[in-house]
Amino acid sequence: MPAAQRIGIVGTGMGGLTLATMLARAGIAVDILEQASGPSALGSGLTLRGNAVRVLRELDVLDELLEHGYAFNDLALRAPGPDATVLVVMDDMRVGGEDLPATIGIYRPELNEIVRRRAEEAGVTFRYRAKVVAVEQDPESVQVTAEDGTTYTYDVVIGADGLNSTVREAIGITERPEPTGMGIWRTFVPRPEEVVRTDLYYGGPAFIAGYCPTGDSMMYAYLVEAAQERDLAEGPEIMAELAAGYGGPWVEIREHIKNDARVNYTHFTQHLIEGDWHRGRVVLIGDAAHSCPPTIAQGAAMAIEDAAVLARELIAAEAFDEESFRSFRDQRVPRARVVVENSVQLGQWMLDGKRDGDVPGLMHEVDSTVRVPV
Numbered sequence: 001m002p003a004a005q006r007i008g009i010v011g012t013g014m015g016g017l018t019l020a021t022m023l024a025r026a027g028i029a030v031d032i033l034e035q036a037s038g039p040s041a042l043g044s045g046l047t048l049r050g051n052a053v054r055v056l057r058e059l060d061v062l063d064e065l066l067e068h069g070y071a072f073n074d075l076a077l078r079a080p081g082p083d084a085t086v087l088v089v090m091d092d093m094r095v096g097g098e099d100l101p102a103t104i105g106i107y108r109p110e111l112n113e114i115v116r117r118r119a120e121e122a123g124v125t126f127r128y129r130a131k132v133v134a135v136e137q138d139p140e141s142v143q144v145t146a147e148d149g150t151t152y153t154y155d156v157v158i159g160a161d162g163l164n165s166t167v168r169e170a171i172g173i174t175e176r177p178e179p180t181g182m183g184i185w186r187t188f189v190p191r192p193e194e195v196v197r198t199d200l201y202y203g204g205p206a207f208i209a210g211y212c213p214t215g216d217s218m219m220y221a222y223l224v225e226a227a228q229e230r231d232l233a234e235g236p237e238i239m240a241e242l243a244a245g246y247g248g249p250w251v252e253i254r255e256h257i258k259n260d261a262r263v264n265y266t267h268f269t270q271h272l273i274e275g276d277w278h279r280g281r282v283v284l285i286g287d288a289a290h291s292c293p294p295t296i297a298q299g300a301a302m303a304i305e306d307a308a309v310l311a312r313e314l315i316a317a318e319a320f321d322e323e324s325f326r327s328f329r330d331q332r333v334p335r336a337r338v339v340v341e342n343s344v345q346l347g348q349w350m351l352d353g354k355r356d357g358d359v360p361g362l363m364h365e366v367d368s369t370v371r372v373p374v
């Protein structure tokens with residue numbers, strides 16, 4: 001029997017939801033505490049690479065991912081400028097195995113909802129409006145206090161609470177995400193028929209322009225620029241102006257942006273906790289432990305993989321022992337490091353104006369690393 005019988009997870013991102021489902025299916029009592037008032041209905045798209053899909057398949061959600069998302073196996077490079085000439089179409093490595101698509105594009109709230117339902121079916125208790133403000137522990141248990149003053153007690157607590165993790169701060173880990181110097185505009189718009197995979201445009205008014213289909217009717221599009229303070233109210237205008245430097249499907253995308261599209265802006269960050277990812281009975285996963293720019297679309301995949309590896313360790317540990325947290329971390333660091341460093345390097349070459357960087361080489365190193373199952 002697993003030693004941890006009552007587990008609290010902070011955060012209903014992909015890391016927290018995946019972990020909660022796996023632990024609850026093993027008979028562990030799992031609470032998931034989330035600051036939001038309920039499942040999120042707003043968001044943009046997500047590029048889910050095969051290694052993430054391989055883990056999610058263990059939750060029996062593959063059919064739903066394929067039904068709601070958009071699967072594809074290639075990637076194209078196009079030229080910036082009015083003609084949007086297709087320079088090359090490459091077969092993408094099927095990093096989840098030959099029986100899975102290389103990539104599934106999906107609307108983020110839809111993905112969360114698919115996995116949330118599995119967690120609920122497995123018996124996970126969801127506590128929304130539970131913003132965690134304090135985490136304390138003694139040798140036997142962990143006490144988590146929410147903003148409304150309620151305290152919950154667990155054998156083990158997992159901080160799956162993202163970039164600005166409160167749990168990380170509460171256990172005294174001081175490493176934090178640092179800006180990389182890039183910012184990204186994103187919008188969720190109807191899919192032009194021509195968009196059947198991710199096309200990337202390097203150069204032009206933005207460092208990178210790209211898009212990813214997320215279903216039959218919708219897709220998300222993005223433009224990466226040097227990070228700056230941007231006024232979101234001017235978002236559609238700015239994004240449409242940048243988009244004007246690109247042809248092909250961007251002509252139609254731009255029309256949607258101009259006509260009241262929802263547009264958001266985010267600064268890229270990076271970090272990787274070098275020491276232990278735990279203190280006592282509290283451990284971090286996902287963006288709380290490491291973050292990277294989405295230049296290689298592996299952040300959520302890393303959170304999902306973290307969840308699978310930690311679930312395995314917690315289910316196997318018959319006595320509480322910090323060694324299982326160390327083993328989890330040791331399995332994850334080399335993989336997370338390749339993803340973080342290569343994702344950052346790709347962006348840095350662009351910031352430095354280096355045009356001969358081996359971008360396919362960087363991507364290939366990440367793909368070769370993550371194709372090995374966790």
Ligand SMILES: Cc1cc2nc3c(=O)[nH]c(=O)nc-3n(C[C@H](O)[C@H](O)[C@H](O)COP(=O)(O)OP(=O)(O)OC[C@H]3O[C@@H](n4cnc5c(N)ncnc54)[C@H](O)[C@@H]3O)c2cc1C
Binds near residue numbers: 011161
């Ligand atoms: C612009 C952008 C595009 C991206 N695109 C991709 C992509 O295409 N593919 C990919 O694989 N990755 C992508 N990523 C990375 C991906 O979004 C993250 O790596 C992933 O969401 C991390 O998941 P997580 O579960 O660790 O944390 P999160 O998804 O951040 O979830 C954390 C949860 O914790 C909750 N929370 C926070 N604090 C508290 C608290 N104190 N109390 C209670 N709840 C709390 C939050 O409300 C949230 O629900 C992208 C990132 C960015 C910035």
